[in-house]
Amino acid sequence: MLDRYKNRAENLESPAGHGFAITPHDTNALPEATRAVFVGSDGDLRVEFISGATVTLAGIQGGTLLPIRVAKVLATETSAGQIVGLV
Structure with missing residues (x-):
């Protein structure tokens, strides 16, 4: 697959290059800090920022x-659902 930007450094203004499903949990941290969060279904979202x-x-x-x-x-x-972390 061609990736014209593979030799450029990523930064917070770059589009996300990876994502993972998030299951809310009161004590477990995410596998990595997000650069954005996608919320798929309506509700409230309680987060701990970095x-x-x-x-x-x-x-x-x-x-x-x-x-x-x-x-x-x-x-x-x-109460929101279908939450995805983007990095």
């Missing part, structure tokens, strides 16, 4: 891409 701050993002609509760097998606208060 800074350690924890917030609830209320009323996220399904199909929303959030440009946030998180270490955890917490099960408590998260």
Whole structure:
């Protein structure tokens, strides 16, 4: 497969090159910090940012891409579904 950009350094402005499904959990950290989070179905999303701050993002609509760097998606208060971490 041709990848015209394989010799360029990735940065936070680059498009994501990998993704993984996120199952919210109150203690387990994600396998790696995200550069964005995709929310597939409506609901609230409680996250712990890489800074350690924890917030609830209320009323996220399904199909929303959030440009946030998180270490955890917490099960408590998260009602959104089909969550994907993008890196």
